[in-house]
Amino acid sequence: MMRAKTAVDIHELFAQRRSPRSLDETATMSRNDVIGILEAARWAPSANNVQPWRFVVGQRGDDEFVKILSSLVPFNQAWAHRASLLVAVGGESFREDGNANPTFMYDCGLAVAQLTLEAHHRGFVAHQMAGFDAEKAAELFEGQKPIVIVAIGKQAPADQLEGPAFDRENAARERKDLAEIVLRGLPL
Numbered sequence: 577m578m579r580a581k582t583a584v585d586i587h588e589l590f591a592q593r594r595s596p597r598s599l600d601e602t603a604t605m606s607r608n609d610v611i612g613i614l615e616a617a618r619w620a621p622s623a624n625n626v627q628p629w630r631f632v633v634g635q636r637g638d639d640e641f642v643k644i645l646s647s648l649v650p651f652n653q654a655w656a657h658r659a660s661l662l663v664a665v666g667g668e669s670f671r672e673d674g675n676a677n678p679t680f681m682y683d684c685g686l687a688v689a690q691l692t693l694e695a696h697h698r699g700f701v702a703h704q705m706a707g708f709d710a711e712k713a714a715e716l717f718e719g720q721k722p723i724v725i726v727a728i729g730k731q732a733p734a735d736q737l738e739g740p741a742f743d744r745e746n747a748a749r750e751r752k753d754l755a756e757i758v759l760r761g762l763p764l
């Protein structure tokens with residue numbers, strides 16, 4: 577896999593992680609790998625250790641997978657149907673005391689970041705999607721707010737994709753320069 581161009585060396589997982597769309601529709605995930613990525617998410621930090629994240633997991637071929645897939649917008653369905661696993665992530669927006677939790681989405685993002693990197697560490701790729709129908713996705717949960725759906729699978733050659741998805745598949749990953757995102761205090 578292509579390494580990101582970084583100003584100094586960083587961990588392989590960050591430099592090589594990318595969000596491909598071409599997935600191997602025959603690949604499956606072992607129970608150990610599925611539990612492994614969920615454990616990585618479970619051990620994310622959260623404000624006051626509230627752990628607002630909730631997950632619905634579908635394995636290709638089961639009913640839960642079909643339900644999660646059908647909540648995605650058509651562009652995402654067109655490639656994500658080949659995922660080995662779809663994980664819908666929802667967040668509890670209120671704390672147990674009834675007050676709103678202002679950091680619930682942030683906390684869920686941290687959990688998804690950990691899940692994503694654990695998936696890559698285990699030889700899979702993980703691709704996050706906000707392109708879903710909010711009402712359909714809400715039906716997956718028990719009152720939690722749908723936040724993101726993650727497709728996890730084995731990367732396959734790009735040529736099974738078409739159009740913009742094909743064009744983007746092997747394009748170099750781009751990022752803003754550090755000088756643009758560090759407003760002050762960047763060491764010279």
Ligand SMILES: Cc1cc2nc3c(=O)[nH]c(=O)nc-3n(C[C@H](O)[C@H](O)[C@H](O)COP(=O)(O)O)c2cc1C
Binds near residue numbers: 703707724
């Ligand atoms: C919150 C979030 C929502 C995203 N939604 C979609 C999506 O609906 N469909 C899609 O194909 N990619 C989606 N992406 C993937 C991004 O386009 C991708 O992460 C970004 O272009 C950077 O590429 P990289 O992950 O390969 O570095 C999403 C990523 C994030 C973090």
